[in-house]
Amino acid sequence: MNVHAHAAQRAQAAGISIQGIDLSYGATRVLKSVDLEIEPGEFFAFLGPSGCGKTTLLRLIAGFNVAQAGKVLVGGRDVSTLPPWKRDVGMVFQSYALWPHMSVRRNVAFGLEERGVRRAEVERRVEAALELVGLGHLADRKPSQLSGGQQQRVALARTVVVEPKVLLLDEPLSNLDAKLRVQMRRELLDLQRKLGLTTIFVTHDQEEANTICDRIAVLNEGVVQQVGTPMELYDRPVNLFVAGFLGTANILPGELKSSGGERVFAIAGGGGEVPLPRRELPPMGAKLMFRPQNAAIVPASAPATAGRTRLMGRVSHCEFLGGTVRYVVKIGAAEMLIDVAHQAGEPLLDHGRDVAVDLAVDKLCYLAS
Ligand SMILES: Nc1ncnc2c1ncn2[C@@H]1O[C@H](COP(=O)(O)OP(=O)(O)OP(=O)(O)O)[C@@H](O)[C@H]1O
Ligand SMILES: [Mg+2]
Structure with missing residues (x-):
């Protein structure tokens, strides 16, 4: 041809x-x-x-x-x-x-x-x-x-x-x-x-x-x-x-609640509360979804960052994948996967370590099945 x-x-x-x-x-x-x-x-x-x-x-x-x-x-x-x-x-x-x-x-x-x-x-x-x-x-x-x-x-x-x-x-x-x-x-x-x-x-x-x-x-x-x-x-x-x-997702059940005049999503198992989108409310029975790279692990004492909401948790597992490290962090009874880009020489966080997890608020989705 x-x-x-x-x-x-x-x-x-x-x-x-x-x-x-x-x-x-x-x-x-x-x-x-x-x-x-x-x-x-x-x-x-x-x-x-x-x-x-x-x-x-x-x-x-x-x-x-x-x-x-x-x-x-x-x-x-x-x-x-x-x-x-x-x-x-x-x-x-x-x-x-x-x-x-x-x-x-x-x-x-x-x-x-x-x-x-x-x-x-x-x-x-x-x-x-x-x-x-x-x-x-x-x-x-x-x-x-x-x-x-x-x-x-x-x-x-x-x-x-x-x-x-x-x-x-x-x-x-x-x-x-x-x-x-x-x-x-x-x-x-x-x-x-x-x-x-x-x-x-x-x-x-x-x-x-x-x-x-x-x-x-x-x-x-x-x-x-x-x-x-x-x-x-x-x-x-x-x-x-x-x-x-399509890819790895954290999918967490929970319920809508009012907290201090604001509507929030309370993660099941005492996992903490995260803000809801201002405009539209999540569908009935929705779960919270975010990707492992939409969260950051920071020291528990780190100052708050604009646009991020904080949960307190504990490292329960980690996998070194080369370019990234995939952590499992336990927050209440809930577990979430968090991917951190690996830099040469940077040590892994110890199991059982208390950490803060900062979630990018604009990356949080509320989805029904
Ligand atoms: N000739 C047939 N008679 C009866 N059932 C069939 C027939 N061909 C397919 N099915 C059924 O229809 C459904 C869809 O089959 P299909 O082959 O389209 O699936 P697929 O998405 O291509 O799956 P895979 O990824 O395994 O190839 C299946 O439950 C299968 O068992
Ligand atoms: Mg087929």
């Missing part, structure tokens, strides 16, 4: 609109009123725990599953009743599903030959697709003679060679070892940017979604919990599930 072909493909990028999807297997509802809008050219992730419905939703977009209600639009066209091969959608399956008896070249050519593309054209496009994923030199090998990462690239080449408008990737990196996974996710991002293809990437690994995707939909039990950029989801989760799924 030359530069002009890439530009042409980018111009063709199609948005995806998922509207009111309900899907059940027998009596089990697997997708519940799913609505999503994915922009043309966007790198989008479905993120959620095992069994939450990610693959089911992806297969629905590709045309391998049928919903009981709702529709799917690709590039503004309702494809709900079209078979997979008429949807302009390419899917890379988790298992890659390469033909073991065919060479790399034949695997990539297969889809074009099935579509009746002329032989010279097939050859040209297969070469270009293999070049794109850096496998031109391995075209005559069989899949069994390739590493996991190379097989994954063949699966990608085989999908992009038919020039779909949408690329669907179901946990494409999960078969690779940790180091290769990091390398491949960067390559995948480069490829996606080069082709400008609307891409949906399914994963249950939040780091993977955070590092390569423009926006993420977090799913749980077939329900979309929140859609946003990685940073929006991390900084402003709408509920406790999202807060806990």
Whole structure:
């Protein structure tokens, strides 16, 4: 593929609109009123725990599953009743599903030959697709003679060679070892940017979604919990599930109280009181949530700092993680995790030491489940 072909493909990028999807297997509802809008050219992730419905939703977009209600639009066209091969959608399956008896070249050519593309054209496009994923030199090998990462690239080449408008990737990196996974996710991002293809990437690994995707939909039990950029989801989760799924969170139960004319949140177990936001009151049954880096450990006698509220506690555990030290501080019966950046030569705080914990008031969230 030359530069002009890439530009042409980018111009063709199609948005995806998922509207009111309900899907059940027998009596089990697997997708519940799913609505999503994915922009043309966007790198989008479905993120959620095992069994939450990610693959089911992806297969629905590709045309391998049928919903009981709702529709799917690709590039503004309702494809709900079209078979997979008429949807302009390419899917890379988790298992890659390469033909073991065919060479790399034949695997990539297969889809074009099935579509009746002329032989010279097939050859040209297969070469270009293999070049794109850096496998031109391995075209005559069989899949069994390739590493996991190379097989994954063949699966990608085989999908992009038919020039779909949408690329669907179901946990494409999960078969690779940790180091290769990091390398491949960067390559995948480069490829996606080069082709400008609307891409949906399914994963249950939040780091993977955070590092390569423009926006993420977090799913749980077939329900979309929140859609946003990685940073929006991390900084402003709408509920406790999202807060806990994206990174480490301190989640503390407690109750609303009045104290000295001010409304406060009293942490359960005698953990102390923290101020509530002035404007909006927390939802019913809300818990306090903050990230381990939104608190500081200071000497018990340190003067108060503006914008921070103080709790008194005791160090009960610590883990040296290299760049940071993660402390567990007990405040009443409650425990919280606090991350402190490590400086060379700085000793760890002793277990049992009395400390003050200063919480950044503007970073405190009150969330319901
Ligand atoms: N063909 C099927 N028949 C009945 N139930 C199914 C079928 N396929 C999936 N399910 C159920 O639907 C739910 C969603 O499955 P799905 O494969 O979409 O999950 P997932 O989010 O992709 O999980 P994972 O991260 O483990 O791949 C699960 O509870 C699963 O057991
Ligand atoms: Mg799956």
